[in-house]
Amino acid sequence: MGAVSENPGIPDPAVSVRGLVKRYGDVAAVDGLDLEVRPGECFGLLGPNGAGKTTTIEILVGLLAPTAGEVRVLGREWGEDDRSLRSRLGVSLQETRFPERLTVAEVVGLFRSFHPRGRDPRSVIAEVGLTEKAGTWTSRLSGGQRQRLALACALVGDPELLVLDEPTTGLDPQARLAFGDTILSYRDRGRTILLTTHYMEEAQRLCDRVAIIDRGKAIAVGTHAELIASLDGATVVEVALARGDLPDEAVRALPGVRAVRRENGAILVSATEAHVAVPGLLDLARERAAELAHLTLRQATLEDVYVSLTGRHLRDE
Amino acid sequence: MNSPLWSLVVTRFRESLRYPETIFWTFLFPALLAGALGIAFRGEAGVPSVAVVAAGPGAERVVAALASDNAVRVESLPRPEAEHRLRTGRATILVVPGSPLVYRYDPTRPESRLARERIDRAIQRAAGRNDPMETRDDPVTEPGGRYIDFLVPGLLGMNLMGGGLWGIGWVVVEMRIRKLLKLQLTTPMPRRDFLLSHVLVRLAFIPLEIVPLLLIARLLFGVATAGSLFALTFIAVVGAISFAGLGTLVASRATTTTTISGLINLCTFPMIVLSGVFFSTSRFPDAVQPAIRALPLTALNDALRAVMVDGASVVSQGPELLVLVLWGAASFVVALRIFRWS
Numbered sequence: 001m002g003a004v005s006e007n008p009g010i011p012d013p014a015v016s017v018r019g020l021v022k023r024y025g026d027v028a029a030v031d032g033l034d035l036e037v038r039p040g041e042c043f044g045l046l047g048p049n050g051a052g053k054t055t056t057i058e059i060l061v062g063l064l065a066p067t068a069g070e071v072r073v074l075g076r077e078w079g080e081d082d083r084s085l086r087s088r089l090g091v092s093l094q095e096t097r098f099p100e101r102l103t104v105a106e107v108v109g110l111f112r113s114f115h116p117r118g119r120d121p122r123s124v125i126a127e128v129g130l131t132e133k134a135g136t137w138t139s140r141l142s143g144g145q146r147q148r149l150a151l152a153c154a155l156v157g158d159p160e161l162l163v164l165d166e167p168t169t170g171l172d173p174q175a176r177l178a179f180g181d182t183i184l185s186y187r188d189r190g191r192t193i194l195l196t197t198h199y200m201e202e203a204q205r206l207c208d209r210v211a212i213i214d215r216g217k218a219i220a221v222g223t224h225a226e227l228i229a230s231l232d233g234a235t236v237v238e239v240a241l242a243r244g245d246l247p248d249e250a251v252r253a254l255p256g257v258r259a260v261r262r263e264n265g266a267i268l269v270s271a272t273e274a275h276v277a278v279p280g281l282l283d284l285a286r287e288r289a290a291e292l293a294h295l296t297l298r299q300a301t302l303e304d305v306y307v308s309l310t311g312r313h314l315r316d317e
Numbered sequence: 318m319n320s321p322l323w324s325l326v327v328t329r330f331r332e333s334l335r336y337p338e339t340i341f342w343t344f345l346f347p348a349l350l351a352g353a354l355g356i357a358f359r360g361e362a363g364v365p366s367v368a369v370v371a372a373g374p375g376a377e378r379v380v381a382a383l384a385s386d387n388a389v390r391v392e393s394l395p396r397p398e399a400e401h402r403l404r405t406g407r408a409t410i411l412v413v414p415g416s417p418l419v420y421r422y423d424p425t426r427p428e429s430r431l432a433r434e435r436i437d438r439a440i441q442r443a444a445g446r447n448d449p450m451e452t453r454d455d456p457v458t459e460p461g462g463r464y465i466d467f468l469v470p471g472l473l474g475m476n477l478m479g480g481g482l483w484g485i486g487w488v489v490v491e492m493r494i495r496k497l498l499k500l501q502l503t504t505p506m507p508r509r510d511f512l513l514s515h516v517l518v519r520l521a522f523i524p525l526e527i528v529p530l531l532l533i534a535r536l537l538f539g540v541a542t543a544g545s546l547f548a549l550t551f552i553a554v555v556g557a558i559s560f561a562g563l564g565t566l567v568a569s570r571a572t573t574t575t576t577i578s579g580l581i582n583l584c585t586f587p588m589i590v591l592s593g594v595f596f597s598t599s600r601f602p603d604a605v606q607p608a609i610r611a612l613p614l615t616a617l618n619d620a621l622r623a624v625m626v627d628g629a630s631v632v633s634q635g636p637e638l639l640v641l642v643l644w645g646a647a648s649f650v651v652a653l654r655i656f657r658w659s
Contacts (some may be wrong), residue, residue: 058659061503062431062503062659063499063502063503064659081621083505083507084505086503086504086505087504089503089504091500091504092500093496093499093500093503094496095496096495096496096497096499096500097495097496097497098495098497099328099332099492099495100496101332101335101336102328102331102332106328106331109319109324110324110325110328111504112320113320113321113323113324113325114321114324114501114504114505114506115504115505153500157504157505160330
């Protein structure tokens with residue numbers, strides 16, 4: 001899962017955003033956001049609902065004008081030659097509902113007609129796995145099939161940059177996996193993808209690099225490994241107690257322990273070295289006459305990164 | 318690959334035909350309405366006047382006098398029930414025997430005034446009146462002068478108006494709610510093509526909106542078009558484009574279906590009443606006539622009626638066409654300025 005191979009000679013970024021601000025009255029939906037998406041990577045904007053991801057996307061694809069800041073997409077700015085820039089983008093937005101009584105093939109064909117150049121709608125429909133549904137009205141598609149139809153509409157213009165806003169929201173895990181494979185195969189053909197998600201597993205699986213977005217700002221950017229490494233405690237020890245308690249200060253004082261927090265009655269210990277921290281924890285439990293219900297070791301996730309940066313959870317809504 | 322404009326038109330047309338509602342409201346409903354109204358208002362001359370006679374002394378003689386006239390249907394009832402019939406409109410006139418004989422009726426109802434004349438004549442004759450001048454009726458039913466002949470052009474106009482406002486207004490707002498407008502805007506689709514496609518779809522619907530209605534009117538009532546088919550088509554096209562403009566205007570900002578249906582009803586209902594669909598605009602006071610004549614539906618109905626009933630040419634309908642063009646142009650200009658894409 002991957003870090004991007006560094007190209008010799010740095011190519012122009014696919015998307016470059018500096019100091020982006022979008023204000024609605026007194027409310028700043030985007031508040032000084034900086035981003036750089038490199039060509040050929042899958043870049044994820046990860047953050048909770050309301051963090052400003054969708055506003056950012058709508059500015060990037062030219063639907064909204066920013067209040068301030070600099071935006072360049074595929075080396076261009078909006079307002080120069082918008083039609084030609086749009087023909088190089090493939091976009092899927094949240095909550096688009098296609099006309100109910102058009103078939104999959106008709107909808108994809110319609111979007112194909114908007115692009116001066118593009119792909120055969122049938123091959124795109126096959127790529128997203130909807131060939132059997134090509135003649136079906138969109139009203140008879142499942143949620144996952146509709147998301148794949150939206151992806152097909154974004155792909156049919158053969159875009160250099162694919163921009164997907166919450167492409168997998170509402171899908172079951174299996175459908176999400178299949179969807180991810182399609183997106184990855186597109187990246188593997190050398191195209192660039194920018195997507196938003198509030199599923200950290202998804203950001204981890206699909207994205208070469210991730211920007212964690214909070215309150216209209218990018219508070220951390222990097223590969224998955226880089227973000228985890230920034231945690232200063234790449235392992236999380238989860239301890240649940242059947243009896244007794246372990247004071248946070250005592251745990252934090254143990255060798256190898258970097259941070260302690262509590263979640264749903266469990267103690268989450270961030271540790272640099274599990275083999276040092278765990279024996280210490282067990283000794284502490286014995287001293288305090290606390291009885292362990294269970295103890296789990298896991299790799300730190302982007303969720304842990306988010307929590308350590310904001311003190312809040314991604315899923316807090 | 319197809320052009321965006323062509324694809325938008327074909328897709329939209331195909332989609333709307335997949336809704337049975339479209340078929341009903343566009344083709345069937347106006348034809349059914351024409352049929353029903355044509356039968357209901359087939360002319361007062363053919364409909365007998367319904368009279369009630371208050372029971373009492375002299376009632377029998379009145380009933381006998383009226384029964385001889387087959388333009389009158391008569392029944393003798395006790396006074397309270399007779400009054401009830403009159404009040405509820407099931408009788409057009411109440412005759413109270415006596416001296417003098419009393420006619421109770423509502424003079425604002427044309428059928429009651431007609432009944433009064435018929436009944437008075439029958440009673441006076443039975444009482445021995447002799448008309449000093451001999452007369453004879455020679456009834457004519459000329460196609461062109463009947464209510465149905467008045468009605469059909471009005472229904473055509475109403476149908477073209479409904480098509481423009483619902484067919485564009487409603488549909489565009491639905492696309493906005495479904496966030497399709499927004500998504501299409503991220504593609505290189507020209508905005509101009511999107512709006513133009515709706516106008517073209519409206520034109521494609523014209524034959525479907527007028528041919529079934531004209532056929533039914535012709536088959537059931539012998540309604541013919543006095544003027545040329547070209548003139549009729551030309552005026553229908555100008556009317557459809559004009560209302561396409563109005564449809565685009567009402568659709569330009571609305572973001573909920575409640576708003577758009579309210580806006581559409583706000584436009585259509587007053588015009589259905591004022592613009593001479595079911596009855597002549599001459600029933601309204603002279604003071605408001607200029608305003609009524611400035612309405613697009615009045616212009617369209619007047620022009621259609623002139624062609625169908627009087628055989629007028631396109632050229633003679635210049636002022637009406639100008640009204641339609643001005644409405645259409647002004648609507649499009651404003652709509653394009655204020656149109657909300659996302």
